[in-house]
Amino acid sequence: MTGVIARREFHALLKSPFTWLIAAILQVFFAWYFLSTLEQYLAIQHQLALQDHAPGVTAFLAFRYLAPICALLLLICPLLTMRCLADEYRHHTFALLQSSPVPVHAIVLGKFIGVMGFVSLLLLLAILMPLSLLALTDVDLPLLGLSLLGLIITGAMCTAAGLFFSSLTKNTMIAAITSSTVLLLLWILGKGTYSDAGIQTAMTSLSTSTHLGTFFQGLLDTRDVLYFFILTTLFLSLTMIRISSFNRNGAPI
Amino acid sequence: MPELYTPQPGKSVLTAQNLHRFQGEHCVVDDISLELARGQVLGVLGLNGAGKSSTLRLLCGMQAPDHGKVMICGHLMADAPLLAKQHLGYLPENPPLYRDMRVDDYLQFAGKLRGLRRTTLKQAVQQVKDDCDLGDVGRRIIGKLSKGFQQRVGIAQAIIHRPAVIILDEPSSGLDPEQMREIRELIQKLAPQHGIIFSTHLLAEATAVCTDVCVIHHGRLIATQALQQTVKPDTTTLTVKFRQLLKKPQLLRLPGVIDAIAQPGQRWSLQVQSSQQEQLLPLMVQQGWNIMDFGPQVHSLEHLFASLIRDDRPPEPVQPADYAGSTREQSPRSRQRTAISA
Numbered sequence: 001m002t003g004v005i006a007r008r009e010f011h012a013l014l015k016s017p018f019t020w021l022i023a024a025i026l027q028v029f030f031a032w033y034f035l036s037t038l039e040q041y042l043a044i045q046h047q048l049a050l051q052d053h054a055p056g057v058t059a060f061l062a063f064r065y066l067a068p069i070c071a072l073l074l075l076i077c078p079l080l081t082m083r084c085l086a087d088e089y090r091h092h093t094f095a096l097l098q099s100s101p102v103p104v105h106a107i108v109l110g111k112f113i114g115v116m117g118f119v120s121l122l123l124l125l126a127i128l129m130p131l132s133l134l135a136l137t138d139v140d141l142p143l144l145g146l147s148l149l150g151l152i153i154t155g156a157m158c159t160a161a162g163l164f165f166s167s168l169t170k171n172t173m174i175a176a177i178t179s180s181t182v183l184l185l186l187w188i189l190g191k192g193t194y195s196d197a198g199i200q201t202a203m204t205s206l207s208t209s210t211h212l213g214t215f216f217q218g219l220l221d222t223r224d225v226l227y228f229f230i231l232t233t234l235f236l237s238l239t240m241i242r243i244s245s246f247n248r249n250g251a252p253i
Numbered sequence: 254m255p256e257l258y259t260p261q262p263g264k265s266v267l268t269a270q271n272l273h274r275f276q277g278e279h280c281v282v283d284d285i286s287l288e289l290a291r292g293q294v295l296g297v298l299g300l301n302g303a304g305k306s307s308t309l310r311l312l313c314g315m316q317a318p319d320h321g322k323v324m325i326c327g328h329l330m331a332d333a334p335l336l337a338k339q340h341l342g343y344l345p346e347n348p349p350l351y352r353d354m355r356v357d358d359y360l361q362f363a364g365k366l367r368g369l370r371r372t373t374l375k376q377a378v379q380q381v382k383d384d385c386d387l388g389d390v391g392r393r394i395i396g397k398l399s400k401g402f403q404q405r406v407g408i409a410q411a412i413i414h415r416p417a418v419i420i421l422d423e424p425s426s427g428l429d430p431e432q433m434r435e436i437r438e439l440i441q442k443l444a445p446q447h448g449i450i451f452s453t454h455l456l457a458e459a460t461a462v463c464t465d466v467c468v469i470h471h472g473r474l475i476a477t478q479a480l481q482q483t484v485k486p487d488t489t490t491l492t493v494k495f496r497q498l499l500k501k502p503q504l505l506r507l508p509g510v511i512d513a514i515a516q517p518g519q520r521w522s523l524q525v526q527s528s529q530q531e532q533l534l535p536l537m538v539q540q541g542w543n544i545m546d547f548g549p550q551v552h553s554l555e556h557l558f559a560s561l562i563r564d565d566r567p568p569e570p571v572q573p574a575d576y577a578g579s580t581r582e583q584s585p586r587s588r589q590r591t592a593i594s595a
Contacts, residue, residue, distance in 0.1 A: 004362070004365040005366075008351075012353065015353050016353070091347075092348070092349050095315065095347075096363065096366065096410065098314075099314070099315060099338060099342075099345075100363075100366040100367055101335040101336070102366055248316070250310075
């Protein structure tokens with residue numbers, strides 16, 4: 001049943017011109033950003049060559065081109081998920097799911113997987129750019145793979161958060177704005193300076209941005225993986241609780 | 254997937270017991286109990302805001318009742334919602350249509366949600382398109398269809414898996430008379446194999462398709478009634494007003510008269526075999542009775558409705574003469590009404 005819902009969600013995304021607009025803008029951004037980062041690398045290449053353990057082109061791109069895409073996901077994923085549930089309430093289609101023998105977790109996971117399918121495709125496009133260098137030079141494939149994992153894992157968290165905020169309201173714009181705001185808050189949490197060292201540590205470890213660095217340096221830290229896993233699960237569970245509550249309170253009409 | 258439900262004639266497919274539902278302090282559904290068997294078409298009547306839609310939402314498990322229970326085909330909605338919903342098709346007040354999907358894709362999706370797969374799914378989609386006359390619009394986008402077609406797609410989604418219980422919330426709202434007639438025909442076509450509940454505030458519609466009606470007012474079920482015409486299809490009920498006082502045996506002696514019930518004011522409600530109906534008037538005249546009024550008894554839901562809602566009193570049978578102005582809404586028989594004054 002999860003698959004049925006995921007497939008519909010994926011197709012619904014593909015049918016929306018809005019999605020293609022996002023994809024097109026992102027693609028332009030990827031290409032432009034990739035080329036400018038590559039140019040930067042070429043410009044400072046001989047300076048880098050003087051250093052010990054100089055970063056190769058892949059390492060440079062991973063850190064300067066792929067890592068910032070994560071921040072972009074904070075805005076893009078909520079835009080893709082905002083319609084998932086809010087639109088179903090607004091157009092009364094949620095009743096179809098509610099009156100069908102579909103468990104709540106299948107609805108939530110189905111929608112999550114459907115959107116994640118599309119997000120993964122978008123991220124694959126971003127990875128294709130550095131991969132195109134394969135024709136010219138050696139590329140550190142494991143590092144690229146790990147970077148892709150970092151991107152997807154961030155995408156998963158942002159999608160789950162977007163889904164949750166979409167389940168709260170029937171207004172798509174409110175869903176997008178609130179989820180982006182919350183994700184952004186999570187992101188900048190660790191960037192502040194706090195007077196208390198304990199709070200500083202807590203904020204830093206809660207923040208998304210501090211857990212991302214390792215992926216793009218080619219390190220797989222289970223703590224970071226766990227952080228994203230827990231947040232994704234948390235948002236998905238909250239969505240399930242929210243949808244189960246309709247039985248009691250009724251869906252927003 | 255659970256096993257398919259095998260119909261047992263006469264056995265109820267849906268039971269609701271003492272349903273209550275509160276919205277804050279306000280009781281929107283107040284102690285409603287219902288029973289539905291296959292072949293039954295139950296019309297839920299009530300004013301806007303009477304609690305019809307809330308009741309239907311409770312029945313199909315969209316919301317849990319505060320008290321009471323709903324059972325569909327032996328499965329309790331509260332304990333086994335997935336099994337219960339397997340046997341349920343629901344069309345809410347606003348049809349749950351994905352406006353950007355094609356009709357075929359949408360029906361396939363609806364079928365898959367109900368657990369239909371591959372060849373069964375294909376057959377079910379084909380069958381339901383035939384039933385709802387959607388053959389030509391399969392490739393059309395739902396949002397671009399007319400309201401009538403959209404409503405039919407909505408019904409198609411509710412019946413695609415041939416559920417034992419079909420719940421339709423105002424299926425003919427916003428349709429033109431021709432589309433309403435088509436929806437009615439569709440409901441009648443579905444009636445023998447399914448138990449159908451539908452809410453309406455069109456009394457003519459209830460008269461035309463329902464085997465039973467119930468009236469909901471202020472969240473309470475204030476009347477349940479079997480519609481006579483469907484109970485005994487080959488009999489007709491006539492209302493006759495005589496000038497003189499007559500006794501029941503005198504009337505029962507007439508050929509074709511099965512039952513006679515006295516009404517106030519020398520009026521009699523006669524149950525007559527339809528085949529004998531035409532000879533009745535000449536026979537009565539031969540007896541030397543003065544007939545003031547003679548006509549079919551209008552099974553006036555409107556009257557039932559009005560009297561129930563006015564003071565919650567049990568309804569009285571209605572005299573056609575009193576309702577000459579409203580007969581357009583009533584059963585087609587009232588059009589053949591003949592009033593004779595002696």
